[in-house]
Amino acid sequence: MFNRVLIITGCLIALCLSGCAAPRRQGIPVVSDQLLRLKPYSNEELIARISDANAVADTLRADTAMSIQSSWADQDKPFKCSGKLAVSVPGKLRLACTVPFGGTMMDITADGEQFYLYLPKEGIVYTGYQGDYLHSAGIPYNLTPDVILTALLPQPMEALIAGKTIYYEYIGETFILYIVRSYGMQSYLEEKLTLDALTMRITQREIFSRDGIKVLDITVSEFVTGDDNKAFPKKMRVYHYMTQLQLEFVFQKVSMNIDLNDALFTFTKPEHVKEVRVQ
Numbered sequence: 001m002f003n004r005v006l007i008i009t010g011c012l013i014a015l016c017l018s019g020c021a022a023p024r025r026q027g028i029p030v031v032s033d034q035l036l037r038l039k040p041y042s043n044e045e046l047i048a049r050i051s052d053a054n055a056v057a058d059t060l061r062a063d064t065a066m067s068i069q070s071s072w073a074d075q076d077k078p079f080k081c082s083g084k085l086a087v088s089v090p091g092k093l094r095l096a097c098t099v100p101f102g103g104t105m106m107d108i109t110a111d112g113e114q115f116y117l118y119l120p121k122e123g124i125v126y127t128g129y130q131g132d133y134l135h136s137a138g139i140p141y142n143l144t145p146d147v148i149l150t151a152l153l154p155q156p157m158e159a160l161i162a163g164k165t166i167y168y169e170y171i172g173e174t175f176i177l178y179i180v181r182s183y184g185m186q187s188y189l190e191e192k193l194t195l196d197a198l199t200m201r202i203t204q205r206e207i208f209s210r211d212g213i214k215v216l217d218i219t220v221s222e223f224v225t226g227d228d229n230k231a232f233p234k235k236m237r238v239y240h241y242m243t244q245l246q247l248e249f250v251f252q253k254v255s256m257n258i259d260l261n262d263a264l265f266t267f268t269k270p271e272h273v274k275e276v277r278v279q
Contacts, residue, residue, distance in 0.1 A: 047157050047158070050157050050195065051156060051157045053199055053201050053231060054154075054200075055232040057256035058088065058089050059087070059256065059257055059259075060085075060087050060088075060153060061254075061255045061260065062252065063082070063083075063252045064084075064250060065081075065252075066081055066082065066249055067079070068080075068245075069245075078248075080099075081099050081105055083097040084096050085249075085251075086265075087152050088260050089153055091110060092110060093265065094109055094265055095108045096108075102121075103120070104120050105120075107120070107267075109265060109267040111266060111267070112265070114129055115128060116267040123272065123273050123274055124273065124274050125269055125275050126278055127275060127276070151216075151218045152236075154205070163181075164179050164181050164182070164190065167180065172197075173198065174194060174197055175197040176194055178192055179191040179192070179193070188210045188211070188212065189212065190208060191205060194206075203221065204218065204220070205217075215240070216240055216241070217238070217239040217241070218237070218239075220236045222234040224254070226256070232251075232254055234250060235249065235250050
C-alpha cells in the first residue's frame with residue numbers, strides 16, 4: 001500500500017512541478033458584479049513597491065522538508081520527506097526526496113520537455129512528456145495540474161499584469177489585487193493576490209480557470225530577506241483543487257539567481273531499472 005501511495009504521490013509531484021498547464025474547461029468567463037464595482041488599478045508606483053518587496057528569480061536552489069497528501073491516493077496521513085530542490089525557468093526541476101533510515105525514496109527530474117520519476121526502492125522510472133496524463137499509465141488520475149513552478153518562481157509583476165485589467169480593494173490590513181484577463185468581449189478573473197498592506201509582501205495567490213473555478217491556492221509565510229531586501233517565504237502550502245493534492249514546503253539554505261548546470265536537470269537511467277512510459 002505504501003509503495004502504491006508513494007508512486008501516485010510521486011507522479012503527482014512530477015507533473016505538478018514540471019511546467020504543464022492546468023486543464024481549462026470552455027465555459028462562460030466569470031467576472032463578478034462585486035468585482036466590477038471596484039475601481040481599475042493603474043498606480044505604477046504601488047506596482048513597483050510590490051515588485052521591490054517580493055523576490056523573483058530565474059533559478060532557485062534550496063534544502064526542503066516536504067509533506068504530501070491527497071485524498072485521491074487513499075492516504076490516512078501525509079507522506080513526509082526531506083530533499084534537495086533545484087528549479088530553473090522554463091520548467092526545469094530536480095527534487096530528490098529522502099526519509100530517515102530509508103535513503104532516497106524518489107528522484108524527480110524535469111528538463112523542460114519530459115519528466116522522470118525514479119523510485120530506487122522499486123527499480124522503476126516513470127517517464128513522459130510534461131503535459132502527459134497519468135491516467136494513461138494505469139494510475140487513477142486524469143491530471144495535468146497547474147504549475148507548482150509558478151509558486152516557486154513567480155513571474156515579475158510587470159509580466160504578470162501585462163495586457164490585463166487590475167482591480168483592487170483594502171480589507172483591514174490586507175491589500176487585494178484582482179487580475180482580470182479579457183478575450184474580446186469576455187473577461188475572467190485569472191489570479192487574485194493577497195498582500196500585507198504595510199510590507200506589500202504577497203501572502204496568498206489564488207489561480208482560476210476561465211469559467212471561474214479555482215485551480216490552485218498558494219499560501220506563504222515566515223519570510224526571509226536577501227541582500228536586496230526582497231522577501232522569499234520559508235514556508236509554502238500549495239493546494240490543487242482538482243486532485244485535492246496538498247504540498248507543504250519548508251525551505252532552508254535558499255539561493256536564487258545562481259548558475260545551475262544543465263546536467264543537474266538531466267536524468268541518466270541506471271542499469272537494470274525498468275522504464276514505464278506515460279502515454
